[in-house]
Amino acid sequence: MEDLIALAFTAFVVENIILTQFLGICPFIGVSTKRSSAVGMGSAVIFVMLISSTVTWVLYQHVLVTLNIEYMRTIMFILVIASLVQMVEIFLKKVSPPLYKALGIYLPLITTNCAILGLALININEGHSFVETVVYASFIGLGFFFVMYIFSMMREKINRAPVPKAFQGAPIALVVAAILAMIFSRFGGIV
Amino acid sequence: MNVKKNFLKGIFEENQLFVALLGLCPALAITTTLENAIGMGMAVFFVLVFANIIVSLIMSNDKLAELVRPVRIPVFIVVIATLVTIVEMVMHAFLIDLYNSLGVFIPLIVVNCMILGRAEAFAAKNKPFDSLIDGAGMAVGYALGIMILGFFREVLGKGTLTIWGSLQVDFGFVFDFLGIEPLELFTSPVGAFMVLGFILAAVVAIAQHRKNKQASSKDVK
Numbered sequence: 001m002e003d004l005i006a007l008a009f010t011a012f013v014v015e016n017i018i019l020t021q022f023l024g025i026c027p028f029i030g031v032s033t034k035r036s037s038a039v040g041m042g043s044a045v046i047f048v049m050l051i052s053s054t055v056t057w058v059l060y061q062h063v064l065v066t067l068n069i070e071y072m073r074t075i076m077f078i079l080v081i082a083s084l085v086q087m088v089e090i091f092l093k094k095v096s097p098p099l100y101k102a103l104g105i106y107l108p109l110i111t112t113n114c115a116i117l118g119l120a121l122i123n124i125n126e127g128h129s130f131v132e133t134v135v136y137a138s139f140i141g142l143g144f145f146f147v148m149y150i151f152s153m154m155r156e157k158i159n160r161a162p163v164p165k166a167f168q169g170a171p172i173a174l175v176v177a178a179i180l181a182m183i184f185s186r187f188g189g190i191v
Numbered sequence: 192m193n194v195k196k197n198f199l200k201g202i203f204e205e206n207q208l209f210v211a212l213l214g215l216c217p218a219l220a221i222t223t224t225l226e227n228a229i230g231m232g233m234a235v236f237f238v239l240v241f242a243n244i245i246v247s248l249i250m251s252n253d254k255l256a257e258l259v260r261p262v263r264i265p266v267f268i269v270v271i272a273t274l275v276t277i278v279e280m281v282m283h284a285f286l287i288d289l290y291n292s293l294g295v296f297i298p299l300i301v302v303n304c305m306i307l308g309r310a311e312a313f314a315a316k317n318k319p320f321d322s323l324i325d326g327a328g329m330a331v332g333y334a335l336g337i338m339i340l341g342f343f344r345e346v347l348g349k350g351t352l353t354i355w356g357s358l359q360v361d362f363g364f365v366f367d368f369l370g371i372e373p374l375e376l377f378t379s380p381v382g383a384f385m386v387l388g389f390i391l392a393a394v395v396a397i398a399q400h401r402k403n404k405q406a407s408s409k410d411v412k
Contacts, residue, residue, distance in 0.1 A: 022220035075272040166396035174388030181380040
């Protein structure tokens with residue numbers, strides 16, 4: 001149990017998916033201009049990350065390893081993720097239209113979000129067990145949400161600040177992200 | 192179509208990294224040394240050029256294109272994933288050090304938005320030869336972009352410049368002369384974001400400067 005708590009904390013801040021592992025930078029820069037869109041993207045990612053990590057883990061351990069075709073993992077994982085995203089979209093549309101309305105436009109973008117495929121591969125490379133995969137995936141997703149939310153608030157403030165012309169938009173966002181990363185890099189000593 | 196123009200657009204005006212801001216994740220993650228950036232650039236070059244050729248061959252055959260069109264995104268992804276798997280296996284067999292230092296970012300070339308973007312935006316609508324040139328130009332532009340990042344981060348962060356294997360230039364004497372240590376910050380995530388931010392600002396500034404110059408020279412005429 002203690003191991004799991006340590007793993008959860010590691011996933012949440014120490015190995016934060018955006019600021020220390022550099023996965024999911026595209027939505028981090030692209031969708032963080034408004035707080036509402038950051039929340040939408042963050043929630044959609046938490047959701048898809050958890051489902052896709054568990055499904056790919058089961059398929060890898062029980063299909064690919066059994067058949068001895070581990071080298072097919074990249075192709076299989078990306079197809080599984082693409083179809084899962086589609087399925088989640090259809091499912092949400094039927095079951096919960098308000099939730100679909102909130103997350104709908106972010107779901108198609110998630111297929112090419114490298115954080116999802118990256119996490120599925122990390123879980124395999126690190127040799128996580130099933131329970132560890134579930135815990136790790138949920139907290140990595142929460143960490144993604146957390147950083148997206150903080151960053152979107154910072155960007156809302158930057159929009160009102162007098163920024164030099166050349167730095168407007170993405171460049172200043174990256175410099176701010178650097179300062180945010182500086183804070184997160186210091187969590188490394190805790191676990 | 193003008194071959195030279197088609198090739199050069201990927202390097203300058205449509206540079207996928209600095210202008211379109213695509214493929215940021217590997218650009219930030221693996222540019223701790225110049226060598227890694229060169230390796231990544233080669234991998235992306237191979238995948239992008241062949242993906243463009245194959246997609247273009249599929250889509251320029253009328254019968255096949257009709258069959259593929261409704262499910263084209265999954266088909267493109269499978270083509271790209273297959274090529275990436277080939278790169279991964281070749282690197283594992285012949286370039287094990289590079290394979291280890293690039294790690295999870297080799298399979299992640301699959302979800303590099305740039306490659307799917309070129310397949311959808313260019314290769315699906317153009318002839319195989321034009322697509323080859325386009326892919327090569329875009330890949331060279333991207334590779335140069337990450338090499339610039341790698342250059343600054345390695346020189347500032349480690350005081351060395353690794354071109355390939357043991358072919359290494361040592362800039363330690365500059366740091367000795369200044370009486371400081373190499374700034375380790377630049378090899379960490381912090382430096383990655385910072386360097387890319389400043390390079391992007393420089394690119395924007397240069398583009399604006401050229402625009403102003405053009406505008407003023409027109410006024411004189």
